[in-house]
Amino acid sequence: MRVNMVMHLIISKRISKLLFVLATSLMAVHFASAQKVPVTEVTLDNGMKLLMVERHDEPSVSGGWVAHVGSSNERPGITGIAHLFEHMMFKGTETIGTKDYQKDQQIILEQEQVRDEMRKEEEKMRAAYRRGEIDDLMKPENKTPRWQELNKKFNELITQQRDILVKNEFDQVYTEQGGTGMNAFTSQDMTAYFITVPANKLELWMWMESERIRRPVFREFYAERDVVFEERRMRTDSTPLGKFTEEAEAMFWESVPYGWPVVGWPSDIPAISKAQADEFYGIYYAPQNITMILVGDFKTNATIALAKKYFERIPRGKKDAPDVRTLEVSQVAEKRMYAEAETNPQVDINWHTVPFGHKDSYALQVLAQILSTRTGRLYKGLVMGSQVATDTYAAQDSRKWAGLFNAGGEAKDGKTPEEVEAGVYAEIEKLKKEEVPPEELQKVKNDFAASEYRRLSSNMPILMHLIQNEGEGDWREINEAGKKIQAVTAGDVQRVVNKYLTKENRVVGVYTRKGSSQKQEGK
Amino acid sequence: MKSRYNHSHWMSVFAALVMIAGLGIGSCARSQNLTANGTAIPKRPEQLKFPPLTFEAPSPAKFRVPLKNGPVAYVVPDKELPLVNIVIYVHTGSYLVPDGKEGLNELAGYLLARGGTKSKTAEALEERLAFLAAQLNSNIGDNQGSVSLNLLSKDLDEGLGILREVMTEPRFQDNKIALRKQQLLQAMKQRNDESEAIEAREAGFLAQGEKFWANRYPTAASVEGITRGDIEDFHKKWFYPSNFVVAVNGDFDRDTMVQKLENLFANWPFQGEKPSPIPTNTLFAKPGVYLVDKDVNQGRVSILLPGIKRDNPDYFNVLIMNDILGGGGFTSRIMNSVRSDEGLAYSAYSSFPGGVYYPSTFTAGFQSKSRTVAYATSIVINEMKKMTEGPPTDVEMNISKRGYIDRFPRQFATKTQIANIFAQDEFTGRYARDPEFWQKFRARIEAVTKGDVERVARKFVAPDKTVILVVGQKSDITMTLPEHPVALKDISSGPVTELPLRDPLTMKPIAGTEKSAAK
Known part of the structure; x- marks a missing residue:
């Protein structure tokens, strides 16, 4: 399945297949009467939520937490800050990562003073860029002499800091104690951190995670910005569709703050200051904005006591995180993008639909399943039937503030993306006119049902599903959505197709291979 | 509260x-x-003080069942969920595909499960599997094939019936062959789209030689020339019970499952051949820098050295050495210097896996903006050199060894993992050679000394033999820069060679692409 518009997870560390699997399998995690995930929920004194699933199948505990903040909580100028922040949370604390905290703080302070001056120079450079005097702010030769001088000074401070730095100590502590799979991701809606530790080291997890939420130190802040920029080059700039996907997303969202990339605009990433990160932390990493989740081999009662001991040290934030108030406006006309890229010809169609937990989201998930898979309507109609495509896909992507329905496919050699597009619409028209037969509906529901079991195979997948549901809005959906999926009727499916999959509600990306066009229209 | x-x-x-x-x-x-x-x-x-955690590695003998009809099965009952998971591993692979038929393994492997059976058309089979929410998949890779089935335990008997029919009487339906060929052809067309794909392919050529069997790629002509007869023959040659190893776990009683497996493999309608040994004639390229020009703003670098097999007596020493050098992520030297110190890459690593059948390749790699490719490469080479110049620190040794020992139970975290680790050991011959491999794993890690690490570093990561592959924008990568006065040509003792892109449909070098920038 193609996940064009679903690829909004930015994973901070090792490239994690798990998350890809998660993103693609979320369409199928619900069922009615299947095994419930036995979650215990507790709210600590400081407002922090704690979810626990006791499971004694393996001698480990998968622990994670969701900060209810993502790129949708940003604004122009600081796009990418939520993700940069995720990287900074591995840089240590007052006690982890340095041999001399006082000196470390002093150096960081001096670094910031130099950086303040550099930022003044960067303002001048941006002005020069707007006047067309320089072509690229990133090139060393375009930096002002004063900036370069300050940069030398800054680098001297970095060298000084290195003497007292304990490199990546946060990772070292966990690794030495048998921690595995430590990672984190940032999406539009959430930032999540997770690891698996041996069952006897739950207290280590409590120590480490409470420590970094309580008093993180953003050291090596500016080197990490460069790392993030390399991440942007790796995922977005240097991949065949990265920049086009970014463009499509920017074109799709009108008012809800999903239009900018999670990794941030290229101009913003190097401009984010440590002061802005500090402010961001104060609002969004307050305990009342965080949900801790534990899955594995522990005793719930003792764990609650331990969690209180460690996490209630963190005072409740003075201010609650603000709600995102902007709602997506109704699109009034179809939008189209014609892209020439290093890729096979294909079409990618997106319709505005509904956010997570919306009553129509279940019928839309069922609809996606009816259209996708090898026994779905698109494959039968376009790949096996009219043979205009070699591959097709469909998915409902319900995010926290708004949602979309995505479908498309790759054109068969000799066919055009427009023919694939027409084929998709033809299948949709059939669904608008005729109800899905009972057998077909049941087949799709059976798949959702079996997925209810498959998701429970071990601690980490259970944790990831809880993270995803809680981050999008409510962990309870892990147990509630299944019933709602099973209750979807053929009439519901027909209704949502008619309601959402309309011409004026869609944004279409048509991709052809770069250089294959006969018409030399120029770039 | x-x-x-x-x-x-x-x-x-x-x-x-x-x-x-x-x-x-x-x-x-x-x-x-x-x-x-x-x-x-x-x-x-x-x-912090932790309570002790005792963990005994499960014993393969406890789950091992040699079936009367040929295969060895690892049977791991687990009543937690109403699911059964079966994987049948098959001794076959692309190395057995005749010259000129490249792609045959991919077609046969995919279509076994997707092409219908004697009693069911492909469409009917897919519909039935979908209705049961059963996942049936098949595949043939380089030196192993597999057929897997995951389904609700209530449907086990029907599922096993389908599995038997798929393996003994596949239909390889013509329209499915045509579609799969078309899909393979269109996938080929994307071969030069991603710099990552180019890097992986060229790294294989450099590390093992163009003639090595694993570097034969399907072409438009080879796929076009594959007939239904070819697919049927390939299937019949290698898919027979004594050529299988089975992993099964889930909701069943052991004895009942063993009987069902006996029935599954009884009275097989055809006899196959014994697969020939996997060829090991790899050829490592001459030291030097190899550059593929690709118009992207980030260069990808692979630093290659000849590797080892996993039954090498130094295997555990190499494991720890590589972990400290670049295998251990954020606790490794390469990550610390390239990413954390310098901010030059998002991912920076080294890997030194032991090959199962022939020596695998040592790779250190990263991706960095064009202008810092040479500089970052020099940092990695320097870390490799330092590794050979002295022992690691006590702290490094402790983190690496404790890490391996304390995360050891994760290997066996699920019943699926247990069944499949043991089945793989059976399949690759490790169980026969070293039946207590997992029992002894932690002690062998514990025994590695600082001296061992230094010694294997000198033996295996000598930077003067490196082959350095760079895929990226040549003009920027080779630019001389005042801020980083390092040039690619000075990093290696060997010459800088430009490699052409390959025609995606023939895999023949495209003349001229090694000279001018790809525009």
């Missing part, structure tokens, strides 16, 4: 909350960091 319960049977939680509230912890814990029993939170994590 607020608390909520999601299920009425979680009364024990309720009791606990009442107890905690009764002790009045809520208010004092915050200010004094004290718990119910008054223990303060230590200042450093090393001061």
